Amino acid sequence: MKKVTQLLAVLALMLVSSSVFAQFMQPQMVAEWQRAKTYTKAYLDAMPEDGYGFKPTPEIRSFAQQMLHLADANYIFATVASDKPNPVGETLAAHNLNEKNVSPTKEATIKAVMDSYDWVISTLQNMTPDQLQETTKFGKHDITKGGLYGKAFEHQTHQRGQTTIYLRLKGVTPPAEQLF
Numbered sequence: 086m087k088k089v090t091q092l093l094a095v096l097a098l099m100l101v102s103s104s105v106f107a108q109f110m111q112p113q114m115v116a117e118w119q120r121a122k123t124y125t126k127a128y129l130d131a132m133p134e135d136g137y138g139f140k141p142t143p144e145i146r147s148f149a150q151q152m153l154h155l156a157d158a159n160y161i162f163a164t165v166a167s168d169k170p171n172p173v174g175e176t177l178a179a180h181n182l183n184e185k186n187v188s189p190t191k192e193a194t195i196k197a198v199m200d201s202y203d204w205v206i207s208t209l210q211n212m213t214p215d216q217l218q219e220t221t222k223f224g225k226h227d228i229t230k231g232g233l234y235g236k237a238f239e240h241q242t243h244q245r246g247q248t249t250i251y252l253r254l255k256g257v258t259p260p261a262e263q264l265f
Contacts, residue, residue, distance in 0.1 A: 162237030
């Protein structure tokens with residue numbers, strides 16, 4: 086009986102600890118997304134207008150398509166994590182919606198990408214710590230909603246990082262890393 090009581094006490098402590106952890110992590114997650122938005126905007130601003138249609142090789146996305154893909158994924162991840170309706174369309178139907186429908190001009194691409202960051206940030210700000218700990222389904226994966234925001238962050242970082250070579254090939258020095 087003593088071992089069962091100890092086990093229950095440990096489990097209770099883990100639940101309280103993870104709830105407290107989530108409560109402190111949400112403001113940090115919001116700050117990280119705001120920083121990522123600023124960093125991505127620097128990349129978008131660095132590419133000249135004539136570079137938005139640039140493809141390093143014919144079979145890959147253009148710079149604009151790469152950034153619009155980032156925006157599409159931001160919407161999809163945040164929509165699933167927040168259970169809020171996707172403002173650009175149904176979650177599955179929205180896959181590549183911006184990439185296919187937004188004009189690949191500098192102005193239109195910047196607006197679409199910045200709007201996607203605003204969506205992620207606003208949904209995250211409206212999540213409670215308990216909601217961030219809820220499990221949801223993303224494709225065939227079970228993941229916490231907080232974990233899904235983490236996967237979204239990883240994806241946007243990956244996509245932005247891929248565009249570094251696009252800038253270099255156009256003779257542009259990429260923005261300096263913005264860790265803080």
